[in-house]
Amino acid sequence: xxxxxxxxKHTNQITLITGILIVLGMLxxxxxxxxxxxxxxxxxxSVIAVIPIAVRAWSALRNxxxxxxxxxxxxxxxxFIIGEFNESxxxxxxxxxxxxxxxxxxxxxxxxxxxxTDMSPTTATLVTADGTEEVDVDDVDEGDVVLVKTGxxxxxxxxxxxxxxxLNEASITGEARQINKQLNDSVYSGTMVENGYLKIKAxxxxxxxxxxxxxxxxxxxxxxxxxxEKFIDRFAQYYTPAVLVLAVLVFAFSRDFRLAITVLVxxxxxxxxIGAPVSNVAGIGNGAKxxxxxxxxxxxxxxxxxxTLVFDKTGTLTEGNTAVTTMHTYTTxxxxxxxxxxxxxxxxxxxxxxxxxxxxxxxxxxxxxVLDDTETVKGQGICAKVGDQSVVIxxxxxxxxxxxxxxSAQLKDLNDLQAGGQSTVIMAVDGQVQLIFGIAxxxxxxxxxxxxxxxxxxxxxxxxxxxxxxxxxxxVADELNLDEVHANLLPEEKVEYVKKLKADGxxxxxxxxxxxxxxxxxxxxxxxxxxxxxxxxxxxSDVVLMQSSFPAxxxxxxxxxKTVLNTRENIFIAIATVAFLLIGLxxxxxxxxxxxxxHEASILVVIFNAMRLINFQTKFDKQQPAKTIQxxxx
Numbered sequence: 001x002x003x004x005x006x007x008x009k010h011t012n013q014i015t016l017i018t019g020i021l022i023v024l025g026m027l028x029x030x031x032x033x034x035x036x037x038x039x040x041x042x043x044x045x046s047v048i049a050v051i052p053i054a055v056r057a058w059s060a061l062r063n064x065x066x067x068x069x070x071x072x073x074x075x076x077x078x079x080f081i082i083g084e085f086n087e088s089x090x091x092x093x094x095x096x097x098x099x100x101x102x103x104x105x106x107x108x109x110x111x112x113x114x115x116x117t118d119m120s121p122t123t124a125t126l127v128t129a130d131g132t133e134e135v136d137v138d139d140v141d142e143g144d145v146v147l148v149k150t151g152x153x154x155x156x157x158x159x160x161x162x163x164x165x166x167l168n169e170a171s172i173t174g175e176a177r178q179i180n181k182q183l184n185d186s187v188y189s190g191t192m193v194e195n196g197y198l199k200i201k202a203x204x205x206x207x208x209x210x211x212x213x214x215x216x217x218x219x220x221x222x223x224x225x226x227x228x229e230k231f232i233d234r235f236a237q238y239y240t241p242a243v244l245v246l247a248v249l250v251f252a253f254s255r256d257f258r259l260a261i262t263v264l265v266x267x268x269x270x271x272x273x274i275g276a277p278v279s280n281v282a283g284i285g286n287g288a289k290x291x292x293x294x295x296x297x298x299x300x301x302x303x304x305x306x307x308t309l310v311f312d313k314t315g316t317l318t319e320g321n322t323a324v325t326t327m328h329t330y331t332t333x334x335x336x337x338x339x340x341x342x343x344x345x346x347x348x349x350x351x352x353x354x355x356x357x358x359x360x361x362x363x364x365x366x367x368x369x370v371l372d373d374t375e376t377v378k379g380q381g382i383c384a385k386v387g388d389q390s391v392v393i394x395x396x397x398x399x400x401x402x403x404x405x406x407x408s409a410q411l412k413d414l415n416d417l418q419a420g421g422q423s424t425v426i427m428a429v430d431g432q433v434q435l436i437f438g439i440a441x442x443x444x445x446x447x448x449x450x451x452x453x454x455x456x457x458x459x460x461x462x463x464x465x466x467x468x469x470x471x472x473x474x475x476v477a478d479e480l481n482l483d484e485v486h487a488n489l490l491p492e493e494k495v496e497y498v499k500k501l502k503a504d505g506x507x508x509x510x511x512x513x514x515x516x517x518x519x520x521x522x523x524x525x526x527x528x529x530x531x532x533x534x535x536x537x538x539x540x541s542d543v544v545l546m547q548s549s550f551p552a553x554x555x556x557x558x559x560x561x562k563t564v565l566n567t568r569e570n571i572f573i574a575i576a577t578v579a580f581l582l583i584g585l586x587x588x589x590x591x592x593x594x595x596x597x598x599h600e601a602s603i604l605v606v607i608f609n610a611m612r613l614i615n616f617q618t619k620f621d622k623q624q625p626a627k628t629i630q631x632x633x634x
Contacts, residue, residue, distance in 0.1 A: 011052055015096040021045035022089050042085040049092030050076045071243060071264050078261035094600045121190060124155035127199060140205050149197045153190060157204035157211075160185045165196025243267035259585075266581040266595040275570030275606040282613035283563030291546035292556045299542045303526050303560035305507045309459050310498060310520070312512040313466035313476060316530050318441040322351050324359035325422060326438030328413045336366040337434045341427050343368040344384045344393050348376065352425055355439050377401070381425070393427040404428045410436065421475030440472070446624075448480050450550030453620035457558055461506070465494045465520070494520045511553065528553065551624050558618035566613055570606040577602035 021041050029038035050073060057069035072095050079088035126133045127145040137155045140146060145161060148154050154167070160181055167179050168191060181187055187200055190211035206212065243264060251260035280297040287294045294300060311317050331337050342360035345353035346368075373385040380401065381394015392402050396414075399406070406414060406426075410433050417424050417438035425437040451462055463484040466473045470487040477485035486497060498520050501508045510517065510524035521527030521541050529541035530548045545552045581598060584590030590598070 011096060012100055014048060014052055015093065015100055018045045018049040018089065018093045018096065021048070022093055025086070025089070039083075039085050042089040043080075046076060046080070046085055046088040046092055049089065049096055053092060053095060071240060071267060074244070075261050075264040078257065078264070082258055082261070084258070091596045094596045097600065121153040121155040125149075125152075138206055140202055142202050142205055144202050144205075146200050146202060147197065148193050148200060150193055150195055153192055154187050154198075154200065155189060156200065156202040157189050157209045158187055158200040158202045160187060160198050161201045162199035163197045165198045166194045168192040168194050262585060262591065262595065263582075266585060266590065266599065267578065274603055275574050275610070276567050278607055278610040279563055279567040279570055279613065282610045283559055283566070283616075286613050286616050287556060287559055290552060290555060292552055292559070293544040293546065294556065294560070295542050299526065300560045300563050302507070303509065303543065303557065304564040306509045306526055306557070307459060308461040308463065308501055308506040308508045309454060310463045310465060310501065310508055310510045310524065311482075312494075312510075312517045312520075313464055313468060313473060314441055315513040316444075316511055316517075317447055317464065317476060317480065318443050321441065322355045322423070322439050323442045324355050324437050325440050325442065326417060327359070328410075328436040328438075329434070330410065330432075330436075331434045334435075335363075337427070337429070338363060339366040339368050340386065340391065340429075341393055341435060341437075343371060344374065344382050344391060344427075347371070347374050348382060352423055352437075352439050353382075356425065356437055359437075389429055390431075391427065391429050393425060395424065396426065399426055399428060399433075402428070402431070404431050404433065406433055419471065421472035440475075443476065443479065444550060447550050450554050450620070451480055451482075453554045453618070454557060456620075457554070457561065457618070459557070463501070465489055465497055467491075491517070491519055495523050498523050528556075551620065554620045555618055558620070559613075559616060562616055563613060566610055570609055573602060573606050573609070 022045055025038045025041035025045065028034040028041060053069045053076075054073045057073045060069065072091065076088045076092060079085070079091070121137050124135055124137050124140050125147040126135045126140060127147050132147055140156055144156075146155055146158070148165075150165070160183055162183070164180070164182050167181050167187060181198060187198065188211060189204075189209035246267065247260045247263045250263050251257055254260075276297075280300065283300060284294050284296075294303070327334075327338070329337070338360050342357045345356045348354075369386050371384055371386060375383045377383065377394065377398065380398040381392060383402075384391045384393070392398050392404070413436055414424055414426070417436070420438070420440075422438040422440040425439060426433060427435040427437075455462070461484070462480075462482045463486070464473060464477055464480075464482050465486050467489055468487055473485050473487035476482075489497070494517070498508055498510055502525065507526075508524045509526040509528055510520045511528040511530060512518075512521055513530055521529060526543065527541040528543045528545065530545050543556055545556065577598065581590055581595050585595065
């Protein structure tokens, strides 16, 4: 093991020495006409180069694996037997040089991991009874309070207990924009304080932080093999012995030892072995740079076959926060009436009331009046006294209880809002209706365009499953052009519907918030979590969209399809190369050295083909603002 480790560590130097010796050998023969020196130098070069190859072959044999290195080692022995030192030297050099280029290229495809790892915080400013102390991040425990100033990284997952600041959460979400953090807000390890200062109580530290889990997840994903890779691994176990048998048969029938050795060399399936994993690593790395965490090559394969997308509504298709979408006014003093509504609803913590308060603040409504008296009527609304005015604000039951009637125009507006699936709040002053609010959970920005892009990428059916009422669900479905909508569902009923879709022959992906929908996510062929990396999202789902954005979903699906296509291209290139070499050998156009050159060139072709995935973008990506595809490592 020590010898193998030493040789692996110094393979680059061995490759360089072999190359120099080959050049010196060529010079001694063609420049100085020193044939004996030429043969000796190339023999030495062959021995030096074949040692690390033979050691790897022996190590594989001990594990009952017939590797490519075994073919090369036997070929070099055969070349020595027939005295073809130039062939053995060139073959071993090209093999080592190909391995060198392969490893360098794979390193490039893993830049997402390196970028994430480099962003990991190493120290923390711990708040103590005596002030502050700089400590190693591993020395911070749960419950400790750390201080993070402008320009510093948050070293733990935690909650803000003091201070105010703007954080860049690109390392978590993949989107480089500043988020304001205040008292009681959650923050994540690895994020950067762009402005301000924060004191943070640690809730998760070390390997338990969201950032550490993201790194671990992507590392594991890049090492998880796809079906194509598993097939190739099984194929290689039988392919190498088959080539050895073929070489023996060639020699038995032709008595041409050189031809048999050439068959060994040209039969090395290098491009086939490297083609699938390098595509897998490059594709997953592309996703990681954009805050899309894909759990391995097998997930990529299945995701590429998905034809049915099933969505939760609240928090997935919609923002998950109620907001005023419409306000009908029946007064000439709308601003002051809106300020009055906000003042009354300010005494309540009801979500509909808070939506009105937020809306008024956004619209810079008039000056809020002083309330003389308020009374909350459960299930109806609020009664208030403002000076000599009597105000009621709530639902239709509230108006009926106070014998307030709507005229035909007001009734039509109310019915239209309710038919559109919106909740309604009505405000009347001294018995006269002044305002009607339509309040709904707003649809995420860009969802409609994203769903259309998914259809263009091959998704056949878009389905929404929700626990909301049918009217509200249908309104959202109509706006987004969904194919099916099923409302009033309990979590277990959603699971049953997902199972039914699968039983009908559909390949199903379920997209939810990763918490309430975790049973459906787990039962789908592909589970996709919209969210900033909660424990449940990471553990349950196959894909995590850290930005919680639908453009990221479009990119993830397009990337999966492109990665699978890229893998197939590489397999075709590899098989076509072997066929070309064997045909060329039969017709006398390919020899050992030239064949090895083509063989190594095919390895580079499949690697460079896979590298195109590193910067892959869908057509939809190119239409989006740059910030929506901002890389986490930018």
